[in-house]
Amino acid sequence: MTIRDLIEGKKEWRAHMARVKALPKDYQIVYREIQKYLFKVAPVELSDGTxxxxxxxxxxxxxxxxxxxxxxxxxxxxxxxxxxLIRVSSNN
Structure with missing residues (x-):
């Protein structure tokens, strides 16, 4: 992974989080909980998880x-x- 890849990944993540922040507050709260859950439990690679x-x-x-x-x-x-979601993504 190059520095350019890291920078691009960071830009994509920031754009993604901007979309989350544009959601209604209740959606944002549930999104953050889902994100925590998936990062702890999901048996997927980070790129698949994204x-x-x-x-x-x-x-x-x-x-x-x-x-x-x-x-x-x-x-x-x-x-x-x-x-x-985990089950469905694991089957693909």
Whole structure:
């Protein structure tokens, strides 16, 4: 990995986090908890995890644009939502 790769990765992460900060507050809170859970539990490489996390932001942006609450998107049990994401991403 070169310095250029590190810089590009950092730019991408900042852009990703800017998207998260643009979400409604309840979505941001649940996103941070999902992120912590996935980084601790998920058996995925960081590059795969980044795609997974970006997909979550996409889903959350769609839910917020539709006027749904975050738990309408994830379901009441966010841990089960995370486990399902891990299972689906492991099968791909």
């Amino acid at each position: 795609d997974l996390i970006s997909g979550i932001v996409d889903l959350f942006e769609e839910g917020a644009a539709s006027g749904k609450g975050v738990l309408e998107v994830t379901g009441q049990n966010v841990a089960v939502f995370c486990d399902d």
